[in-house]
Amino acid sequence: MKKFLSLLLIVMLAIGMLAVAGCGGNEEETAITKLVVGSETAYAPFEMVDENTGDYIGFDMDIIKAIGDAMGVEVEIRSMEFTALIPALQNGQIDCAISAMSITEERAQSVDFSDSYFDAGLIIAVAADTKGIETLDDLKGKVLAAQIGTIGADACVAVQTEDPATEVKTYDHVGEAFMELEKGGADAVVNDLAVTAYYIKTEASDKAKMVGEVFQADDHYGMPVQKGDAATLALLNEGLAKIKADGTYDEIYTKWFE
Amino acid sequence: MIVVKNLHKSFGKLEVLKGIDCHIDQKEVVCVIGPSGSGKSTFLRCINRLEEAQQGQVFLDGEEVTAPNADINRIRQEMGMVFQLFNLFPHKTTLENVTLGPIKIKGMRKEEADDIAIKLLRKVGLGDKDHVFPGQLSGGQKQRVAIARALAMQPKVMLFDEPTSSLDPEMVGEVLEVMKGLAYEGMTMIVVTHEMGFAREVGHRVFFMDEGILMEEGTPSQIFDNPRNPRTQSFLSKVL
Amino acid sequence: MNFGFTNTEWIFGTMILDKLNEIHGFQVVVNNLPNFGMGALLTLEITVFSIVIGMVLGLLAALGRMSKVKVINSIAVAYIDFFRGTPLFVQILLLYFGIIPLIFDATPVQAAIIACGLNSGAYVAEIVRAGIQAVDRGQMEAARSLGMTQGQAMINIIFPQAFKIVIPPLINEFIMLLKDTSLVSAISVPELTHTGKMLYASTYEAVWVWGAVCVFYFIMTKALSILGDWTERRLATE
Ligand SMILES: Nc1ncnc2c1ncn2[C@@H]1O[C@H](COP(=O)(O)OP(=O)(O)OP(=O)(O)O)[C@@H](O)[C@H]1O
Numbered sequence: 001m002k003k004f005l006s007l008l009l010i011v012m013l014a015i016g017m018l019a020v021a022g023c024g025g026n027e028e029e030t031a032i033t034k035l036v037v038g039s040e041t042a043y044a045p046f047e048m049v050d051e052n053t054g055d056y057i058g059f060d061m062d063i064i065k066a067i068g069d070a071m072g073v074e075v076e077i078r079s080m081e082f083t084a085l086i087p088a089l090q091n092g093q094i095d096c097a098i099s100a101m102s103i104t105e106e107r108a109q110s111v112d113f114s115d116s117y118f119d120a121g122l123i124i125a126v127a128a129d130t131k132g133i134e135t136l137d138d139l140k141g142k143v144l145a146a147q148i149g150t151i152g153a154d155a156c157v158a159v160q161t162e163d164p165a166t167e168v169k170t171y172d173h174v175g176e177a178f179m180e181l182e183k184g185g186a187d188a189v190v191n192d193l194a195v196t197a198y199y200i201k202t203e204a205s206d207k208a209k210m211v212g213e214v215f216q217a218d219d220h221y222g223m224p225v226q227k228g229d230a231a232t233l234a235l236l237n238e239g240l241a242k243i244k245a246d247g248t249y250d251e252i253y254t255k256w257f258e
Numbered sequence: 259m260i261v262v263k264n265l266h267k268s269f270g271k272l273e274v275l276k277g278i279d280c281h282i283d284q285k286e287v288v289c290v291i292g293p294s295g296s297g298k299s300t301f302l303r304c305i306n307r308l309e310e311a312q313q314g315q316v317f318l319d320g321e322e323v324t325a326p327n328a329d330i331n332r333i334r335q336e337m338g339m340v341f342q343l344f345n346l347f348p349h350k351t352t353l354e355n356v357t358l359g360p361i362k363i364k365g366m367r368k369e370e371a372d373d374i375a376i377k378l379l380r381k382v383g384l385g386d387k388d389h390v391f392p393g394q395l396s397g398g399q400k401q402r403v404a405i406a407r408a409l410a411m412q413p414k415v416m417l418f419d420e421p422t423s424s425l426d427p428e429m430v431g432e433v434l435e436v437m438k439g440l441a442y443e444g445m446t447m448i449v450v451t452h453e454m455g456f457a458r459e460v461g462h463r464v465f466f467m468d469e470g471i472l473m474e475e476g477t478p479s480q481i482f483d484n485p486r487n488p489r490t491q492s493f494l495s496k497v498l
Numbered sequence: 499m500n501f502g503f504t505n506t507e508w509i510f511g512t513m514i515l516d517k518l519n520e521i522h523g524f525q526v527v528v529n530n531l532p533n534f535g536m537g538a539l540l541t542l543e544i545t546v547f548s549i550v551i552g553m554v555l556g557l558l559a560a561l562g563r564m565s566k567v568k569v570i571n572s573i574a575v576a577y578i579d580f581f582r583g584t585p586l587f588v589q590i591l592l593l594y595f596g597i598i599p600l601i602f603d604a605t606p607v608q609a610a611i612i613a614c615g616l617n618s619g620a621y622v623a624e625i626v627r628a629g630i631q632a633v634d635r636g637q638m639e640a641a642r643s644l645g646m647t648q649g650q651a652m653i654n655i656i657f658p659q660a661f662k663i664v665i666p667p668l669i670n671e672f673i674m675l676l677k678d679t680s681l682v683s684a685i686s687v688p689e690l691t692h693t694g695k696m697l698y699a700s701t702y703e704a705v706w707v708w709g710a711v712c713v714f715y716f717i718m719t720k721a722l723s724i725l726g727d728w729t730e731r732r733l734a735t736e
């Protein structure tokens with residue numbers, strides 16, 4: 001049995017080595033002609049699938065396409081789970097990601113972020129008939145729902161750390177968190193303001209409502225690239241600056257949020 | 259004791275029994291012979307309703323077996339059946355094979371059932387094999403256990419469907435001996451068999467079946483020595 | 499204190515451990531062993547309860563499927579076809595968000611057990627039916643010819659023999675079920691896979707986290723198959 005355990009250890013070590021070997025050095029610098037962009041395309045209005053055409057649409061999608069146009073590079077969207085985005089960057093499976101991802105210190109240890117392209121914040125959503133939940137403090141001891149790996153989930157866990165009676169339910173997609181709220185399985189959803197507002201407007205104007213103030217308003221979305229990938233980073237930042245300067249960004253913003 | 263009236267049985271379009279009429283007296287041993295596929299097994303299985311006949315009636319001691327409301331499970335207890343392939347219960351010892359019926363069906367106490375079973379196993383010459391599983395027995399031994407199992411229900415009549423056909427030749431004798439013993443004790447028996455010697459020696463009457471019809475019946479000497487029906491003659495000329 | 503290793507093995511082993519301790523992913527796994535353990539325990543709990551539900555439903559459905567009563571037969575066939583013919587993942591979401599709330603207020607764990615149990619029942623039904631039909635027809639005929647009712651023959655003769663036949667495929671089904679419980683992470687059941695997802699989302703240590711999850715699953719499925727082998731051997735000697 002001891003031998004078996006040591007064997008197990010060695011196997012795990014071997015796997016680890018392979019992983020380290022897998023994240024090898026960067027490729028030679030050549031002119032970028034194409035960007036493979038990862039996105040969790042289930043986060044309206046930032047990214048979603050058009051019901052009729054099957055295309056990826058949303059604020060983020062328009063932004064990255066505009067950047068591609070401005071810089072003369074082709075953009076290919078690759079749909080994946082939110083939690084898979086950073087590992088995919090680390091493995092070089094995608095060049096960058098645009099997926100309503102908040103710039104955090106934790107993430108910045110694993111990837112480099114472009115300049116912020118959207119200012120966001122968190123908001124609490126509750127069922128339409130809920131009373132007495134306004135602030136983060138009111139969430140103590142309640143059942144909270146959020147998406148795995150988001151800063152909304154982090155906020156929920158922070159509440160739970162203060163009051164262990166709090167229950168946190170996490171889902172692969174934010175839509176399931178909202179469904180849990182609708183069916184009464186959760187007291188509140190903590191998530192991005194823009195997404196929550198869009199959801200309530202389009203899906204649940206009579207079932208759910210936003211309460212309290214926007215918090216963590218220092219939340220900024222950025223596009224992550226592989227750590228040290230200066231070329232892609234420069235391209236994204238330059239493109240972003242261009243579309244902000246020529247009014248394209250404002251057009252897109254108006255289209256989705258006003 | 260057993261009366262069969264106008265028995266018809268078809269499997270789909272295939273008519274296997276085309277109107278069988280006969281009667282079998284108490285203590286009588288009837289041997290059924292005939293070519294393969296002539297409906298002998300089907301005839302036997304219709305008597306205890308393992309097969310349901312489409313038409314006709316079977317009576318046991320005046321009670322109609324084929325009646326829709328007949329208590330077939332009770333009637334079957336009075337008709338023991340022995341199969342060509344033994345059909346012993348492989349997960350039970352020989353003793354349990356024999357006691358299962360009395361205990362589960364008749365609600366007999368285990369001790370009493372064991373007593374009866376041991377006596378029956380001795381009678382078929384297997385008194386020392388009570389705690390052996392069927393898998394460890396030879397074919398002849400299995401068939402003798404199967405006979406003991408049927409006898410344990412104390413039936414009024416025993417139905418045998420080619421009880422020796424799947425046995426090695428050297429084991430045929432021991433099974434026939436047991437059956438002979440039963441016949442001499444006065445058990446009513448219907449025996450489907452290819453053992454012409456047994457039919458001649460032990461049978462009181464012989465039925466010759468062909469193509470679903472009871473072609474000819476009579477004493478063994480009538481059938482074997484003076485068959486009248488040309489079909490019987492040609493069949494016997496092939497097997498004797 | 500070398501735990502039966504030779505000196506070289508021991509030194510080599512400690513060297514490996516020192517190296518491992520420098521790797522972030524290894525630390526993540528070691529620090530979260532209790533979390534993995536809790537997740538694995540919940541996985542086991544869901545599996546065990548689902549097996550119980552699946553066995554009961556499976557037996558009933560198998561009998562229903564062989565029943566000559568039209569209504570019972572149709573219900574059994576519909577149940578088996580639906581749960582075998584659609585993905586478990588979809589069943590979990592449909593039951594948890596759609597159907598179960600209409601009936602009662604289930605926790606995610608309860609819903610997970612119901613979904614997995616219903617799904618497993620359909621597979622168990624087919625295994626049991628195949629097992630019963632694999633018992634020689636002559637067995638039923640011999641039992642009936644003694645005067646047993648259909649039910650008595652089933653209980654005394656057919657089931658005990660079918661039982662031995664179905665043990666290996668049943669164990670196989672339980673192993674599949676254990677692995678399939680990973681799908682209930684979608685409805686926020688904090689079982690082993692969900693534990694992995696959470697840890698992966700905060701550490702991005704894909705290989706280490708999922709590697710550790712694999713090891714935990716493997717230990718549980720291996721235990722199940724050892725249990726299965728043991729049962730088979732016990733039955734074989736009877
Ligand atoms: N369950 C069944 N379904 C369809 N056909 C059957 C069935 N049982 C028997 N038969 C057919 O009925 C006919 C008579 O069969 P049966 O077994 O009664 O003949 P048999 O005289 O006993 O023959 P053998 O000497 O070979 O045992 C055969 O043609 C057989 O193929």
Ligand SMILES: [Mg+2]
Nearest residue numbers: 298299300420
């Ligand atoms: Mg036959």
